[in-house]
Amino acid sequence: MEIIMAVLAGILFTTGVYNLLQKQLLRIIIGTGLISHGAHLFILTMGELKTGAPPVLTEGIENYTDPLPQALILTSIVISFGVTSLLLVLAYRAAKVNGTDNMEQLRGNDYE
Template sequence: MEILMSIVVGVLFMTATYLMLSKSLLRIIVGTGLLSHGAHLLILTMGGLKRGAAPLLGENADSYTDPLPQALILTAIVISFGVTAFFLVLAYRAYKELGTDNIEQMRGTESNE
């Protein structure tokens, strides 16, 4: 299962990198969202995909699950949600001000493609 998750993380990173290198601001925002999802899955996979009981005192179980990766992922989800919301508001404001979401036109340089 870890190998499958590693392949999924690689595909997410590859897609996010492709989207972040484009000229459209909305594609860049989607790319950062995919990159954060890939990072969440990477943290979960590196923590180990084990089944076990919750680490509670007084409960006797054969194996326990480490709660640290889950806590890190929960914190990262909240942070990435805030960053994505900020990016969306910034992109909306830039579109209303400049009338485009093309990064090259926002800089003022025209490309002849």
């Protein structure tokens, strides 16, 4: 299961970086979201996936799931939601003021 999660995280990182290198602002924002989701899966995989194990220690249990990666992912989800909403508002404002969402035109270059 960890192999599948690692491959999926790698695919998310790859597509996220590809979208970050695009010219449209919306694709750049989607790329940041994909990279954050890849980081969530990577953190979850580092915590060793254990199915059916309790998340807290109780008496007589030797195999338990570490709750720290889950808490880190929950915090990361909130932060990535805030960053994504901020980027969407900034992109909307930049597109409305400048009339375009193309990064080359926003930089002042007229390459097409």
